[in-house]
Amino acid sequence: MTKTITEINEKISKGDVVVVTAEEIINIVEEKGVEGAAQKVDVVTTGTFGPMCSSGTYINIGHAKPRIKLGGGACYLNDVPAYCGFAAADIYLGCTVLPEYDPRNRLHPGEFKYGGGHVIEEFVAGKDIKLTATAYGTDCYPRRKLETWINIKDVNEAVLFNPRNVYQNYNVAVNLSNKLIYTYMGALKPGLGNANYCSAGQLSPLLNDPLYKTTGIGTKIFLGGGGGYVAWQGTQHNPTAKRKDNDTTCVPAGTLAVIGDLKQMKPEWLLGTSFQGYGTTLTVGVGIPIPILNEEIVRYAAVKDKDIYAPIVDYSEAYPQVKPGALGEVSYEQLKSGKIVVQDKEVPTAPLSSYTKAVEIAEILKDWIKQGRFLLTEPVASVPGPESGLTFKLLKERPIE
Amino acid sequence: MISKRIVLKFPHRLADQPIVCNLAKYFDLEFNILKAYIKPKEEGLLILGLSGEEENYNKGINYLKKFGVIVQSLSQGIIRNSTRCTHCGGCITVCPTEALVLDTHTRKVHFYENKCIACELCIPACPLRAMEVHF
Numbered sequence: 001m002t003k004t005i006t007e008i009n010e011k012i013s014k015g016d017v018v019v020v021t022a023e024e025i026i027n028i029v030e031e032k033g034v035e036g037a038a039q040k041v042d043v044v045t046t047g048t049f050g051p052m053c054s055s056g057t058y059i060n061i062g063h064a065k066p067r068i069k070l071g072g073g074a075c076y077l078n079d080v081p082a083y084c085g086f087a088a089a090d091i092y093l094g095c096t097v098l099p100e101y102d103p104r105n106r107l108h109p110g111e112f113k114y115g116g117g118h119v120i121e122e123f124v125a126g127k128d129i130k131l132t133a134t135a136y137g138t139d140c141y142p143r144r145k146l147e148t149w150i151n152i153k154d155v156n157e158a159v160l161f162n163p164r165n166v167y168q169n170y171n172v173a174v175n176l177s178n179k180l181i182y183t184y185m186g187a188l189k190p191g192l193g194n195a196n197y198c199s200a201g202q203l204s205p206l207l208n209d210p211l212y213k214t215t216g217i218g219t220k221i222f223l224g225g226g227g228g229y230v231a232w233q234g235t236q237h238n239p240t241a242k243r244k245d246n247d248t249t250c251v252p253a254g255t256l257a258v259i260g261d262l263k264q265m266k267p268e269w270l271l272g273t274s275f276q277g278y279g280t281t282l283t284v285g286v287g288i289p290i291p292i293l294n295e296e297i298v299r300y301a302a303v304k305d306k307d308i309y310a311p312i313v314d315y316s317e318a319y320p321q322v323k324p325g326a327l328g329e330v331s332y333e334q335l336k337s338g339k340i341v342v343q344d345k346e347v348p349t350a351p352l353s354s355y356t357k358a359v360e361i362a363e364i365l366k367d368w369i370k371q372g373r374f375l376l377t378e379p380v381a382s383v384p385g386p387e388s389g390l391t392f393k394l395l396k397e398r399p400i401e
Numbered sequence: 402m403i404s405k406r407i408v409l410k411f412p413h414r415l416a417d418q419p420i421v422c423n424l425a426k427y428f429d430l431e432f433n434i435l436k437a438y439i440k441p442k443e444e445g446l447l448i449l450g451l452s453g454e455e456e457n458y459n460k461g462i463n464y465l466k467k468f469g470v471i472v473q474s475l476s477q478g479i480i481r482n483s484t485r486c487t488h489c490g491g492c493i494t495v496c497p498t499e500a501l502v503l504d505t506h507t508r509k510v511h512f513y514e515n516k517c518i519a520c521e522l523c524i525p526a527c528p529l530r531a532m533e534v535h536f
Contacts, residue, residue, distance in 0.1 A: 049487065186491050186494075187495055273529060276525040336505060336508075350494045354487040357489075
């Protein structure tokens with residue numbers, strides 16, 4: 001049994017497509033088997049909602065009168081520095097950038113109350129943002145100073161472009177030391193006091209398409225409450241990472257770079273986020289549809305939490321000092337039970353990404369498809385799979401003499 | 402028997418007067434101090450667990466109010482902003498009294514105000530800053 005994306009899109013346009021979430025497909029495969037499920041179901045929707053630090057937006061603010069060249073100058077949005085390495089009116093704001101006045105960790109742990117991610121959330125919400133800029137002045141761009149309010153409704157382009165999102169699996173973070181530590185995986189209590197994880201597990205996009213058979217460059221997705229696309233593989237994309245027999249990776253592996261029109265997005269799916277002692281970031285909502293083209297694809301999409309494993313990593317010493325070796329691995333079913341056993345000790349677990357929000361995203365994407373508002377796309381190119389040999393490398397430091 | 406957690410705000414003029422000890426002396430109430438500090442304008446703030454017979458408890462609260470002490474329930478003091486909370490779970494292992502708990506079936510975080518001791522550890526721990534202090 002095989003289907004094509006064209007056939008599925010015809011069903012979507014006619015209104016008789018069968019679409020379910022990555023949770024619902026599990027029971028369908030159990031009842032009808034892989035063959036029956038592949039015949040009946042056309043699309044499976046996945047979702048995830050968690051902090052994704054390689055996120056940001058580029059904006060074209062429009063030319064001022066007289067003209068000012070932001071490129072090569074300095075520009076601040078609500079006192080948060082934006083990147084000015086492009087042309088005159090194009091800037092990029094990343095989610096982890098902080099205002100100069102932020103004390104960071106001078107009094108540890110810093111609170112990191114406001115950064116790029118918060119500006120992005122406010123910008124998407126339609127709030128006025130203060131823009132202050134200085135420039136060195138040229139004959140054609142003579143102006144050296146600009147102070148103005150800007151609003152997402154008025155700018156030419158506001159494009160969310162995230163170089164690395166949607167991690168395929170992630171670490172379970174613990175702390176083996178005798179001191180409380182603050183990390184991007186939250187506060188970790190000493191002596192294996194807690195274990196934090198960050199994945200939607202059986203609902204997660206790349207854990208449902210582990211070999212990137214249907215997700216590729218040009219795949220249309222739910223992004224930040226609007227539509228978006230996969231633009232490229234994400235940074236640190238690591239398709240040759242260790243896998244289980246069901247082809248899911250049991251360590252962090254694939255990633256995606258995603259892009260979309262910020263003007264179509266909603267602030268409830270792009271939230272400014274603060275990790276004490278660490279920094280600011282953006283919590284991003286992403287949902288990816290999986291066209292059920294054959295039985296193999298539905299088998300992957302029906303993966304369960306009990307069959308997906310994550311490595312337990314010590315964030316007090318092993319992670320910062322780049323020491324290899326995990327303390328073991330656990331399934332997402334065990335993690336979601338609230339307790340796991342590490343080195344014979346019972347350790348309470350907590351997630352950092354919201355499963356209920358991930359379910360909501362998968363349901364919203366399901367509705368868009370059922371209503372005929374969202375057609376699937378055929379990727380124009382694949383992201384590298386294991387056969388590419390692509391492996392994520394550490395920096396090879398070469399001291400400058 | 403009543404047992405409640407309350408937030409007491411003392412105006413500057415009362416800062417040097419013994420008042421709370423009289424709750425035990427005159428009204429046979431037990432108190433447990435959860436938090437105590439003097440604010441910049443010499444106003445006092447006390448968070449107390451207070452317990453005793455209902456009639457004595459009410460008399461004790463009236464005694465405090467008669468002095469001009471502002472009495473507020475702690476459940477109005479530490480609040481979860483439900484529009485900002487995404488049920489991510491970042492707070493649950495930080496809370497020392499399990500006032501913040503993740504339901505393993507619904508995957509939602511519940512806030513049990515009656516278990517909260519106003520330690521305020523959840524305030525900076527919440528990544529979306531959904532936990533707020535209102536006293």
